[in-house]
Amino acid sequence: MNKPEFDKFADEYNQVLGETIPDALNEDVYFAEYKIALMASRLKGKKITRILDFGCGAGRSLQFMKNYFPDSEIWGYDVSPESLKVASSQLPEALLFSDWSTLGDIQFDAIIAANVFHHITVAERLPALVLCRKSLSAEGQMFMFEHNPYNPMTRWIFERCPFDTDAEMLNLSTALDLARKAGYASEQHSYTLFFPKQLAFLRKLEPWLKRLPLGAQYYVQMAG
Numbered sequence: 637m638n639k640p641e642f643d644k645f646a647d648e649y650n651q652v653l654g655e656t657i658p659d660a661l662n663e664d665v666y667f668a669e670y671k672i673a674l675m676a677s678r679l680k681g682k683k684i685t686r687i688l689d690f691g692c693g694a695g696r697s698l699q700f701m702k703n704y705f706p707d708s709e710i711w712g713y714d715v716s717p718e719s720l721k722v723a724s725s726q727l728p729e730a731l732l733f734s735d736w737s738t739l740g741d742i743q744f745d746a747i748i749a750a751n752v753f754h755h756i757t758v759a760e761r762l763p764a765l766v767l768c769r770k771s772l773s774a775e776g777q778m779f780m781f782e783h784n785p786y787n788p789m790t791r792w793i794f795e796r797c798p799f800d801t802d803a804e805m806l807n808l809s810t811a812l813d814l815a816r817k818a819g820y821a822s823e824q825h826s827y828t829l830f831f832p833k834q835l836a837f838l839r840k841l842e843p844w845l846k847r848l849p850l851g852a853q854y855y856v857q858m859a860g
């Protein structure tokens with residue numbers, strides 16, 4: 637669980653990602669923002685005092701978290717200290733840490749893990765998800781966003797991405813099984829990212845497609 641293998645990609649994380657995704661499909665900002673926008677809409681009306689980006693990496697989501705949750709404390713955790721240095725430049729006020737044991741009794745009203753669990757070894761995924769559950773407040777919500785291995789374009793990019801050589805994608809049913817085993821009392825889920833930017837006008841239809849296993853990613857929202 638403590639392998640900081642992303643240290644070596646920290647400085648050029650965004651550049652490598654940009655080079656891996658074909659130009660016709662790449663929407664750097666949209667890919668980072670849509671997860672936070674979706675999470676914000678799912679949490680509408682809830683008081684979010686403290687929010688954690690679990691596996692925040694180079695901090696691509698942090699500024700969006702600040703924009704969508706302006707009154708919340710923004711925290712970021714990652715096993716890669718070098719990535720945290722880059723993340724700190726994205727949002728200097730974010731509270732970043734790489735040693736979970738320093739957290740003490742701090743609890744979060746929301747935690748997001750965006751494209752992190754496929755980098756955690758199969759054996760370490762359940763303990764990581766339990767760790768998140770134990771750090772949620774009573775009404776706290778956990779969001780896991782992951783690549784959908786059934787989407788051919790996702791597979792194509794995954795197989796070419798230098799970050800992903802040691803990674804292993806998990807499908808939605810594996811993620812749901814993990815959520816249950818980790819002790820979450822309830823979950824909701826949906827496939828996402830069905831349309832490339834050329835068909836962006838169709839994205840408003842995505843909520844009706846949520847059960848169709850063709851989106852490039854999916855999320856699982858867990859509570860309890």
Ligand SMILES: C[S@@+](CC[C@H](N)C(=O)[O-])C[C@H]1O[C@@H](n2cnc3c(N)ncnc32)[C@H](O)[C@@H]1O
Pocket residue numbers: 637638640641642690691692693694695696697713714715716719749750751752755756764799
């Ligand atoms: C593909 S990057 C995603 C970074 C960020 N969430 C984003 O959306 O840009 C995966 C990140 O997960 C981190 N990571 C891997 N194993 C982890 C673990 N057990 N706990 C926390 N972070 C981990 C890596 O260091 C890396 O920064």
